[in-house]
Amino acid sequence: MAGDPEDDMLSWDExxxxxxxxxxxxxxxxxxxxxxxxxxxxxxxxxxxxxxxxPLNTVVRxxxxxxxxxxxxxxxxxxxxxxxxxxxxxxxxxDSTRYAVFSRVFEGIFDYEPPSSGISFKxxxxxxxxxxxxxxxxxxxxLDDVNYLFYENEASDALYSLLRxxxxxxxxxxxxxxVSSDLSLSVIEELDTRVxxxxxxxxxxxxxxxxxxxxxxLRERADRGFHEGVIGAPxxxxxxxxxxxxxxxxxxxxxxxxxxxxxxxxxxxxINVEDVEKAYDKSKYxxxxxxxxxxxxxxxxxxxxxxxxDGEQAGSVYEAFRDRTDLGYTRYSxxxxxxxxxxxxxxEYADVEGRGRSRSISLAYDPEAVLERIEG
Numbered sequence: 001m002a003g004d005p006e007d008d009m010l011s012w013d014e015x016x017x018x019x020x021x022x023x024x025x026x027x028x029x030x031x032x033x034x035x036x037x038x039x040x041x042x043x044x045x046x047x048x049x050x051x052x053x054x055p056l057n058t059v060v061r062x063x064x065x066x067x068x069x070x071x072x073x074x075x076x077x078x079x080x081x082x083x084x085x086x087x088x089x090x091x092x093x094x095d096s097t098r099y100a101v102f103s104r105v106f107e108g109i110f111d112y113e114p115p116s117s118g119i120s121f122k123x124x125x126x127x128x129x130x131x132x133x134x135x136x137x138x139x140x141x142x143l144d145d146v147n148y149l150f151y152e153n154e155a156s157d158a159l160y161s162l163l164r165x166x167x168x169x170x171x172x173x174x175x176x177x178x179v180s181s182d183l184s185l186s187v188i189e190e191l192d193t194r195v196x197x198x199x200x201x202x203x204x205x206x207x208x209x210x211x212x213x214x215x216x217x218l219r220e221r222a223d224r225g226f227h228e229g230v231i232g233a234p235x236x237x238x239x240x241x242x243x244x245x246x247x248x249x250x251x252x253x254x255x256x257x258x259x260x261x262x263x264x265x266x267x268x269x270x271i272n273v274e275d276v277e278k279a280y281d282k283s284k285y286x287x288x289x290x291x292x293x294x295x296x297x298x299x300x301x302x303x304x305x306x307x308x309x310d311g312e313q314a315g316s317v318y319e320a321f322r323d324r325t326d327l328g329y330t331r332y333s334x335x336x337x338x339x340x341x342x343x344x345x346x347x348e349y350a351d352v353e354g355r356g357r358s359r360s361i362s363l364a365y366d367p368e369a370v371l372e373r374i375e376g
Contacts, residue, residue, distance in 0.1 A: 010267045016260045022225035023257035034213045035067045041204045049085045049138040055175035062206030064181045065248030072142045086139045092148040093294035098158040129169035138173045147182035151338045156192040163198045208247045215240045231271045255283040307367040
């Protein structure tokens with residue numbers, strides 16, 4: 001005989017979550033599965049720093065949601081706990097200029113932000129290098145989402161300054177980890193020759209997780225984040241299938257959290273497949289939401305114009321953008337290129353009668369989903 005239906009209902013002060021923080025994107029798990037060889041490669045590159053020498057520079061590449069940032073955070077945490085090595089992770093989606101990168105490094109070393117104006121780059125750089133020499137410390141800087149520095153044509157200057165620090169300030173020991181999720185970007189080839197001559201990095205690749213690995217990772221996350229019995233094998237398998245389709249583990253982690261919230265909305269103690277399917281309508285846009293958060297006002301303006309003028313000729317899109325921003329064609333073209341590199345838009349050249357070749361531009365996502373996330 002079935003139990004009392006009310007036993008399956010949550011009371012107002014109960015939750016399906018044991019620890020909801022486990023499902024946040026920046027959560028660093030205690031056990032980190034299926035990235036053992038990549039972690040070993042990174043440790044190999046960083047080992048000289050623990051001995052007081054400059055570490056090997058490294059380029060970390062792989063699709064979004066494959067554990068690159070988590071690996072760096074985990075190793076930086078170990079270095080800080082066990083050595084005197086200074087570690088600074090810079091989110092280049094937010095800090096996308098050389099000055100912004102060094103401001104974040106300054107903050108990591110001095111534990112306070114530099115003045116927002118009135119201090120030159122040379123002085124900022126000098127104070128950082130002098131402190132490293134004075135304290136005889138090794139600095140490792142992770143340029144996370146370094147592709148954003150390339151989109152803004154700031155990568156060569158930022159890397160040049162970091163890699164040449166020991167020449168301007170004898171005794172300064174700095175190593176760099178470049179983390180890129182843009183597989184179309186060749187980090188080395190896109191740098192100036194002056195940087196290429198000193199940047200000979202180790203390369204560590206993070207492939208997409210396969211379905212078995214996804215199930216394994218999400219099961220552990222679910223065990224930590226949910227109370228016992230909240231999610232069963234069929235529901236977890238469906239989360240894993242949808243995650244594998246997207247190729248991004250972050251989709252699966254977000255999907256677990258939203259499915260849990262959907263179960264709570266029904267006052268249910270357990271997630272069902274419908275909770276998962278409904279959650280996926282939002283979780284599948286994790287990459288879109290993250291990309292939009294890193295855009296400037298003028299870049300967002302073009303995305304909004306594209307969403308509102310979906311399917312129209314490129315000329316009318318540019319005119320609407322110019323009317324809204326007063327920006328010229330050169331800047332418009334630069335923004336289109338950046339949005340294409342981010343996977344937000346798709347462009348195609350076609351022959352137009354009487355006008356030669358023309359570029360058509362379309363959003364890579366549903367326009368309504370894009371507008372909803374911009375306005376939201």
